[in-house]
Amino acid sequence: MAPITLAQKLFDLTGEVALVSGASSGLGRRFAQVLAAHGAKVVVAARRADRLEGLAGESERxxxxxxxxxxxxxxxxALDAAEAAAGPLTLLVNNAGIGGGxxxxxxxxxxxxxxxKTNVDSVWRLSRLFAQRLIARHSPGAIINIASLVAGRVGLSSASYAVSKAAVLQMTRAQAFEWARHGIRVNAISPGYVHSEMTSEFLASKAGQDMVGRSxxxxxxxxxxxxxxxxLLASRRASGFMTGADIAVDGGHALA
Ligand SMILES: NC(=O)c1ccc[n+]([C@@H]2O[C@H](COP(=O)([O-])OP(=O)(O)OC[C@H]3O[C@@H](n4cnc5c(N)ncnc54)[C@H](OP(=O)(O)O)[C@@H]3O)[C@@H](O)[C@H]2O)c1
Known part of the structure; x- marks a missing residue:
């Protein structure tokens, strides 16, 4: 029987080099902080350089x-510059995204x-560039794509966003299937409504409050x-046999 690995070791990301897109705010900023706190070096990518510099002031990781x-x-x-600074990438979190009302x-x-372009094409391109590098150097790695609750649902005023996130889920499956033989795992997280810059206005509105009240x-x-x-998805010790999965983190919203 395999020995039991205690949680601290199971989720130790020392030696991993991650790139988190959209790390200047919201979920991406938190993802970067969590990965770094568990030992990874993290390339924090976004357009607002001042925000990224602020983050860099928190940790040399x-x-x-x-x-x-x-x-x-x-x-x-950009990936060349990231690798020159932090070392060869092993993790990619495709998190950058915009809403579309x-x-x-x-x-x-x-x-x-x-x-x-933001929610789909960039995931396609960054993932492809990342995988090309890992395949060339015979390195294992992982991609985490941030989809959404609405990837599987439609609402009355978010069609372009819902379509983009459905594409992210199908891309996750296609990438996982194609790159499993190269040791690259690809999984998705589908968050429900989470407090961030993207959702603050809606969640503060009556429609948002009503929606939360019904969830x-x-x-x-x-x-x-x-x-x-x-x-879980970042750690190869914890999820080495997981690829092509989509994990909902939505307080049960998709059930309603
Ligand atoms: N919050 C939710 O309820 C929720 C639910 C489901 C899924 N999601 C997904 O989670 C991800 C993060 O969203 P969030 O809620 O954290 O929103 P957010 O606070 O608005 O963060 C979006 C991030 O994406 C970056 N970004 C946007 N366009 C970019 C571009 N062209 N190039 C580089 N970076 C870009 C932004 O950075 P700059 O502006 O500095 O470039 C920012 O860091 C998105 O993919 C979103 O669709 C969010």
């Missing part, structure tokens, strides 16, 4: 990378395209509610 994930031609050079008939092409746990989540799932 953070490496700021100012990048727009929709700037396709720059992404390869409005009814379909009121959504101009530009708004649709911006949501898909099974009658509360919105906090970024810290995702700590355990993030660590």
């Amino acid at each position: 953070f490496f700021p990378l100012a990048v727009d994930v929709t700037d396709a031609p720059r992404l390869a050079a 409005g009814r379909i008939v009121d959504t101009p092409d530009e708004a649709w395209e911006q949501v898909q 099974p746990q009658r509360r919105a989540g906090n970024a810290s509610d995702l700590d355990g799932v993030l660590l």
Whole structure:
């Protein structure tokens, strides 16, 4: 029988080098802090460089990378810079994302395209660049894609966002299937409504309060509610046989 690994060792990420996109606020900032607290070096990527510098001031395990994930031609050079600073990447958290409100008939092409470019295309490109590097150096690794509760549901004013997150889930499965033979695990987290810059206005509104009131746990989540799932999927000791999974962290909202 395999020996039992105690939790502290099971989730020890010493030696891992992660890139978290959208680390300047909300879930991504918390993901970066949790990974670093468990020993990983973390490249914190986003557009707001001042926020990233603030994070870098907290720990020498953070490496700021100012990048727009929709700037396709720059992404390869950005990963080169990340690896030059922190070392060869082993973990990628595709977290950068934007909301997309409005009814379909009121959504101009530009708004649709911006949501898909940020939420879908960047995940495709960053994952591909990451996997190419790991495959070339025969290194195992893991990708965690941040999907959403609405990947499997539709609402009256979030169609472009819901479509983008459904694509993220299907991309997770396709990537997991293709890269399992290379030792690269790919899983998704589907959060429900979590307090962040993206959701603050909605959660403070009457519609938001009503929605939370109808959800099974009658509360919105906090970024810290995702700590355990993030660590599970990041740790090859803890989830080495998991790939292609989607884990809901939504207080039971998807059941309602
Ligand atoms: N909060 C929720 O209830 C919830 C639920 C389900 C899923 N999610 C998903 O969780 C992820 C994080 O969202 P959040 O709630 O934490 O929102 P947030 O606080 O608004 O954070 C979004 C992050 O994405 C970054 N970002 C956006 N566009 C970018 C671009 N073009 N290039 C680089 N970075 C970009 C932002 O950084 P800069 O502006 O500095 O670039 C920011 O760090 C998103 O994928 C979101 O869809 C959130």
